[in-house]
Amino acid sequence: MRNEQVPDAATLMQISTAYWESQTLLTANRIGLFAVLADGPLGTERIARALGTALRPTRLLLHACVALGLLEQSDEGFRNSRLSSDCLVPGGDRFLGDAIRYADDLYTSWGRLEESLREGKPVLATELYTGESAERTRHFVYGMHNRALAVGQVLTHLVDLTGRRRMLDIGGGPGTYSVLFVRRYPGLRATLMDLPAVVEIAGEIIAAMGAADAVTRVAGDYLTDRFPAEQDVVLISGVFHRETEENCRKLIDAARACLCPGGMLVISDVFTDGSGVSPRFATLFGLNMLLSAADGGVHADMDVVKWLTDAGFIGAQSRCFPPPMPHRVIQGVKS
Template sequence: MASKPASMSLPPIDPSKLISLSTAYWGSQTLLTANRLGLFDVLSSGPLRASDIAEKMSLDPRMTGLFLNACVGLGLCEKSDGLFSNARVSEVFLTTNSPASMQNSMSFMDDIYATWGDLEQALRSGQPAKAATTYLGNNKEQTRHFVYSMHDRAMAIGRALPDVVDLSGRKKLLDVGGGPGTFSAMLTARYGGLQAEVLELPGVADVAEEILKATAADDRVSMIRGNYHETEFGSGYDAVLMSGMFHRESAENCQRLIEKATNCLEPGGIVIVNDVFADADGTTPEFSALFGITMMLTADDGCVHADADVSAWMEASGLEDVTTCAFPPPMPHRVVTGIKP
């Protein structure tokens, strides 16, 4: 950037927003590296000195001290009398044995950290910086991170779905692009008599089956290997869930999927679309606007839609009682539902 002469008087605008945005990746990379190294599992067994942590984790002692101080500064760790321990948020969400562990979700964010570095190139080429096939089957490790990340996320912050959507009395759910099947597992556990089928790409379905078996949900939830654009949805369902997959599809594809979902339902059946949505002009909430960039970098048609558009598509498909409901914090998910007359 060319230098400009310094002005004699400073404008009365606070630049701290710019400073914090330009350095935000410092914090992200500290968190993701600590997660990758397994720091929070090491500290889970009790407080330790920096030198002991460095030794246990085969790290450079001087740098480890600086790194740990930054973890404390970020609120990930605590420090008392020279001993480091996990902050409560890290103990609950970043340790392997916690039922609310989000370690895999952090690993997936780690996998796409470098992808964000290619933002300019993507904007110039119009192509995603990372091929979705990498983490949807082709690269086994990244596929596992992705599928387990979806599972962790649903377990930790997606538990609200069965409260947000009432499936009482419903018997057969089709979960389109259902990933690990975790939402199906939660819904079928909550609503007795409900069975679910998860339509997924083969590489993801393999990992999902492993998760369903390990969580003893495989008697209520089964996998259908296929491609939701090409595979027939069949008939006889009284609920269709499409969660977290509209953000990888164009508006036209979303409309087609809503029509396919509507057609496979019995009268009175419900279509449920759950996702990160933006407000009508696409700029808010801030998380949603940034999520749109993450998706455009990692999927061919990646984007963020407005829930108002989904409502309109549902109405155009003939669905009635179209309703939007916000997920409870911290995730800005919204759930749009419509009933087949």
């Protein structure tokens, strides 16, 4: 029998106004509010002066930030909450401001979701943030770096590369994963392959992380260029969500061709389970990718496991990152 409990309409109001919260954070991050408060509490007038914003609207923004847990208010004025001082003030190990800036860049694209649905293509050209616009490319690459610092720490512990010597990082973006892996496994060397404008910025990041000797960069197109040979490991992270099944299978074949016997393929990404409708974050992530990449979407992890098995990898399996991370890692060994 059907459950006759009356559904809660408040859920609809929450979902329909969720962007109020997003835009409060995105704007505060963009105008530099958390950096202004890095050294301690300030009153509204001084904050408005530092930001170049009008007094009354600034007060409203500050109050909303307190309500969201981004700021705290006392007699001394407004100060960053622990979360904001850890993750939103530039320079810290857990800084996420660039990743939030990249989400900010995508905000207007979400307002054009209908256009993407009707026309069947993204509203934002990938090329814009992989080379065409220098500013957006920097936001993209540094945003990936922020996220990879957190996700990569987990990945390097989930995947055991003991004894492996050469790793190829396909679509390696900022190079953060390569650096974290070579740090964790002394003796391992990595080659990062990505588009030219991305590889250039990756050079800055790899050097700043002190790993320029252990990570080599190759500018290339992973769909058309040959992968450097004799690898022990191929890592493909954050790439499948922008490619069709056909191209994913092509990448798996290219990885197999460049791996030595016994070599390992590691694919890390956001995937759904077999139903395609959970987890919730992964389904929304699919829409986000629809808006920003020609073949963007989200695959089910078990499909990818099957593609690896079809391509001749043995022991292919998928594992979830520990919550709350939405990522999954799929591994297989070249027979």
